[in-house]
Amino acid sequence: MTATLPAASGGFRFVPGVYQYSAGVAAEPGFRIERVRFADPLSMAEGFARIAAALEAAGRPKAAFCACELRSPAPFTEDGFAAFNREYGAVLTEWGIFLDGKNPVARSNVCPEIAPPATPSFHAFSYTVPDANAAPSFVVAGSGESAEGKSSYREHTVALGDLSPAGMLKKGQYVLGEMERRMQALGFAWKDTTGVQVYTVHDLYPFLGSEIVKRGAARHGLTWQFCRPPVRDLEYEMDCRGVAIERVLPAA
Structure with a gap:
């Protein structure tokens, strides 16, 4: 099981991942994670500015x-994904977020299949808040059906190009397993989730019951967003979280 690392100044620990993101985070004792969704997607520049303002307002x-x-x-x-990640990472670097690289x-x-944003945008963000009595909370990063940190996504994609029920089952099983691996590294399981999201434009019903529901991944229902993963040729992605407090930030 992958060991977590502390982000002590942030009040959480994380599972090391790739340059653009960690595999997941969990609040340290004495803190809770809150999730904030924007009423409408905000461009990267505006989103980062709103996040900075929200953190300042919360005294964080x-x-x-x-x-x-x-x-x-x-x-x-x-x-293109690598170039985008460098731009995103540059802001995190400016914020002093990276820890020993x-x-x-x-x-x-x-990527929403219908009515997508004009530019890469923020949909939601999470941050830690001091709370001596907080229950454990966590957020697991999204994963598609390809091993991360390799030479390319395409070369390591499960059932590449196979959109048949059998191919989608293999993709779903891989991603569900990755969600479980990340949760286990943080000390959690499906029973601890408060929200599970799946992103695909393909039919997941053939394995909805046998794989997703049977594992306990839909214990509070399942949010199916009609979106594609961020890299071409990937077809199925999931993320999950266990967060007690969530709110919507209205448009400015």
Whole structure:
């Protein structure tokens, strides 16, 4: 099981991942994670500014920013995704977020198939708040059906190009297993989730009961967002969380 690392100044710990995000975060004792969703997607620049303002208003440092959910216009090429991640990472670097070269912030980034944003945008973010009596809370980053941190996504994609029921089952099983691995590293399981999201434009009903519901991943229902993963040729993504407090931030 992957060991977690502390983000002490932020009040959470994280599962090391790749440059652009950690695999997941959990609040340290004495803290809770809160999730904030924007009423409408905000461009990256505006989103970062609103997040900074929200943290300041809550009396929290930028280091308390522990997770985010992005929306992009369409799946990137591998080179395009790398370029986007460098831009995103540059802001985290400016904020002093990276710890010994590791990114502690968990992230999902998906592409709405219908009515996508014009530019990459923020959908939601999470941050830590001091709370001596808080129940454990966590956010697991999104994962598609490809091993991360390799030479390319395409070369390591499960059932590449196979959109048959059998192919989608293999993709779903891989991603469900990755969710479980990340939760286990943080000390959690499906029974601890308060929200589970799946992102695909393909039919997941053939394995909804046998894989998702049977594992306990839909204990509070399942949010199916009609979106694609952020890199071309990926077809199925999930993320999950166990967060007691969530709210919507209205448009400015």
